């Protein structure tokens with residue numbers, strides 16, 4: 064069965080892709096500037112030789128320059144142009160004498176060449192500033208020979224260049240003031256530049272320019288402060304003064320919707336009154352304040368969900384003050400690190416978004432604002448409900464110490480603290496009676512409230528508030544989230560914006576009876592991701608047996624969708640194709656595991672980070688891996704028609720795909736046990752339940768009741784294994800989704816949808832490997848066979864790496880090897896079994912095969 068992978072997309076690597084070691088080329092050239100010979104970077108020896116040469120050159124220059132300071136006068140007659148200059152290098156003593164040299168014996172410690180070089184650099188060019196060349200050669204040579212960076216190369220070059228010019232001109236300036244100075248201090252460059260400048264702007268002007276340039280350089284390098292000495296303040300500060308509390312930074316977590324406390328009229332006389340008691344008017348005032356507060360979208364995630372929801376009030380990192388002359392710590396780096404660093408220096412970090420660099424995520428204006436985004440429960444309703452609760456409980460001889468209300472968009476949570484001695488199970492048993500007396504559908508009793516010593520009673524609001532998708536997307540919390548796959552699910556019972564990270568969930572099961580908001584929920588998930596991720600970072604595989612629900616996403620095919628090769632429709636509606644796609648995703652998973660293993664990392668995030676830092680070579684099959692989110696809208700339908708064929712790959716993906724960035728969202732109307740089987744359930748810790756019709760359904764999906772008591776229209780319960788959170792789903796209507804997909808679809812996209820690896824089912828759909836024609840073998844077939852037999856390891860990535868082939872071709876070869884009986888069957892993430900023992904047997908086998916062909 065031919066296995067096809069995705070074509071590697073690249074940006075900066077593209078130009079050099081023809082060459083094996085392309086991405087690692089030219090590194091030194093960039094580092095050392097323009098004038099260096101072009102060595103193949105992979106040739107480590109050449110680099111070391113260049114490094115050694117530079118260090119010795121530095122030593123030679125140092126010797127020549129230092130000597131020049133003492134011997135320049137003696138050698139003057141030899142080096143000056145009038146007497147022959149550089150042409151004297153190859154002249155004999157006799158010739159020199161006849162040319163007019165006073166003493167043709169050179170005094171410079173570095174000989175004739177040293178005298179000429181230092182005369183050139185110091186006298187004719189930059190004066191004593193030429194010693195900077197020695198410094199630059201040492202920094203470069205050290206880097207190349209010992210692979211240790213003494214100073215940053217670009218900074219060294221930039222500062223040295225500045226100092227060269229600056230020192231030379233400054234000395235020229237000083238020379239003009241004190242005429243006796245020997246000329247070699249500033250060199251001819253400094254001397255004439257200074258003369259030229261002085262002729263234009265005068266000595267004072269040159270002085271100003273030099274002071275300005277010098278200070279500017281100091282500011283750039285050290286950000287020095289210019290402080291005017293402060294006058295002493297004669298204030299006496301009391302020793303024991305308390306710090307002002309107002310100014311102290313207090314890290315406080317606040318719930319957006321604070322509970323409202325009620326006074327209890329019918330309390331038992333000898334019980335202490337709850338303090339403070341509030342009047343209805345006060346309650347109203349408090350409520351109004353709460354409501355005003357809720358108008359601003361609050362940024363908060365409750366403590367319990369911190370693992371996969373985000374805390375918005377991040378503590379600022381403590382600022383490390385810059386210290387004077389810090390002691391430099393030299394960190395030894397591996398060869399691979401040095402290579403990748405120089406690649407990053409040369410090309411910058413790999414940017415996966417470059418292929419669609421002009422892509423824009425949808426704008427907020429495409430979404431509608433529904434309702435007022437305010438909580439609208441009037442105090443009369445609150446009071447009435449509270450009285451009814453207290454009354455009902457009193458009827459059953461249950462006394463209450465305290466009751467408070469938290470108002471959410473759809474329901475209000477009344478939390479009660481029963482009087483001491485009241486058994487919680489008693490209240491729980493009265494659930495139906497309380498519901499009856501409140502005459503409200505959707506009462507849910509949570510006894511006890513996890514983590515609090517209270518009992519919660521959720522009562523639906525008479526006028527539920529719609530939570531628009533727009534109001535959630537617009538929050539800072541969503542805009543600034545650093546989650547990998549943020550999904551803006553809606554609002555919690557206390558009116559907080561709730562955002563979850565699908566990447567950490569890592570898969571989600573969605574259930575709900577028809578018409579309760581499931582499709583809207585799926586759209587909410589998809590739209591949230593479209594608002595946050597670039598097409599290069601995320602791909603969807605959409606399965607929609609109902610054929611209508613997800614069809615609006617067709618427009619983003621070339622941006623965000625993934626499909627099987629050769630497939631027309633990117634949204635999968637046919638059961639057979641679903642099976643192929645699921646199996647193809649399993650292959651993609653195995654391929655990704657191979658890549659991760661090769662890269663020596665544990666998950667997709669680490670892998671992509673390594674790829675971005677150019678530590679992985681695309682020529683070895685590495686590529687930037689986008690997240691893949693598989694959404695199946697009507698899972699029950701598939702299970703009914705395909706059963707195990709669907710269940711097996713889904714269970715495999717759910718078990719293993721977390722680390723390699725494939726996440727599943729399965730939705731179903733019928734959460735019965737034959738659809739949500741034990742295997743599936745066990746691998747989907749996150750479950751989202753809209754209203755279901757029976758308690759049994761609720762148990763199937765959530766492992767507890769509650770979903771049957773929801774009120775529909777996006778009212779939902781999210782179970783994360785340990786917690787159960789009631790949420791109001793954000794609402795996004797089909798025309799809004801249409802606008803969002805239109806916005807994306809109208810932009811430039813990739814040439815085609817992301818290609819999943821090819822999978823051919825057992826029925827031979829699309830050309831079985833059994834029909835493999837011997838004469839149609841890949842030219843690399845025999846080499847691959849030898850490689851596999853030599854290593855006794857039937858792995859596609861081995862062929863790919865050693866023979867430098869793309870994944871698709873390597874996959875085809877391994878299929879041909881299987882068909883010809885050299886390797887065994889595909890066994891998931893394990894390497895295939897090699898069926899031929901040694902190379903001798905293989906040669907025999909190949910020659911028999913060639914005779915047959």
Ligand SMILES: Nc1ncnc2c1ncn2[C@@H]1O[C@H](COP(=O)(O)OP(=O)(O)OP(=O)(O)O)[C@@H](O)[C@H]1O
Nearest residue numbers: 529576577578579580581582583776777792793794
């Ligand atoms: N989050 C929400 N807020 C407000 N109203 C909602 C919300 N979600 C759904 N509704 C209302 O419920 C109706 C049905 O929703 P939806 O189409 O999502 O149901 P469904 O469960 O997918 O039904 P089916 O399974 O038959 O497709 C919507 O047209 C809308 O009026």
